[in-house]
Amino acid sequence: MSDSENETHEKHVKIVIVGDGSSGKTSISSRFSKDAFDREYNQTLGIDYYLKRINLTRDYNVTLAINDIGGQTLGGSMLDKYIYGADIVLLVYDITNLQSFENLEDWYQTVIKYCAGRKPLFALVGNKSDLEHARAVKTEKHQRFSKDKDIPAYFVSAKTGESVDNVFRQVTATLLHVMLRSDDIPRIIPAPITRREPERNALPIKPPPSSNTRTSICNLQ
Template sequence: MGDEQEDGRIQEDAKEDSEAEVEPERLQYKVILLGDGTVGKTSIATRFAQGDFSQMYKQTIGLDFFVKRILLPGDVQVTMQIWDIGGQSIGSKMMSKYIFGAHAVIMCYDITNYDSFQDLDDWYRLVVKTFEKGVMPYVAMVGNKCDLSHMRAVRTTSAHQFADDNNMYTFFMSAKSGDQVDACFHRIAGHLSGIALSRPQLDAAGGVLSASIVNYRRHDEEVHGGELPDYTSRRPKTCTLS
């Protein structure tokens, strides 16, 4: 009888240890930022990944990388690798390699620049061509610089119509103020992970977060045919974003 009780305690202790050792689920997604130069792609990526905004414009040549890790409900850790592609690269032979393997594509325009909105048609056709033999990624359209709404040149109805015609999700944000930037990326991460986020959870995304920052690389370094480098196993560097 004593042996049976001892065996029961051992099994129960082993079960508790096993449950304690269960690690959170880790996911990793490649997210592409596309759009004309000066629409604010780098500012969006910097705001999301580093919680920062620079008043100085610096053209992106080739592409830059930004990485941030976020925590979703259910203790799901998601690594978002942001590929910031220069606006002049639309005719580049490397473009298909940049886009290939993307889980999500964010097409950006400047709400004060109507031409940048019209050019989204060319960017979208490029995405469709890249994935014509595969599964289309999650595609979102972002209207940036909403802090300049008094200078708006693109009607929201036009943006919604374009998005509806091409089965896209629509977001409006300001990289300068940070308004809706985190909410946008959290919604995308939730969609890719199969986790529905409530409005309060999205609103909370703009609060203080523990984020992992990985220094980005410039000019096509570590681009292996569009493959996604594995950052999930690296020890995070923690900072506080507000």
């Protein structure tokens, strides 16, 4: 076996996330980088920056510099500097907000203008897939945008974490021309917890006197 076959690659990738305010860009960034979700909406002013190092494969380590650009900066004087040097651009919209989807064309054209001939890898991301019942953007529109721009497309939920990690890994692998194996992608099964309130007239249930109370926590991955 040659030394090159044992070589570990270290890469640095700049990811820029754009889209309207309240589309969930910061929630996606926070979910991926810190596995956290803030239920309160806090508007990003200018740019938020996240850094995360991942093992893309056994021999590929990648540091992702995630730049979350505030939704109000479209047309702003600093936008070109935020976008400069981007390797990947995620176009994020809220599937329950049609306007956030329709504004993606402006975001896309603006990024193209500021990249000055160096076109980054784009990906379309429909956020809030946990709110399917409130969907305002038909999947056909999502797919058509992806096909017209020839870019990959995803649905995620920053709230539950569904597919968030997968998006960052897939787009990074595409950029670096790395083939991901099934065991390179973490598999997460959402397991919602339903609390049942006790009936108003029900008597409390007492545990057996001789048993010790034990609590078990099961994580599904």
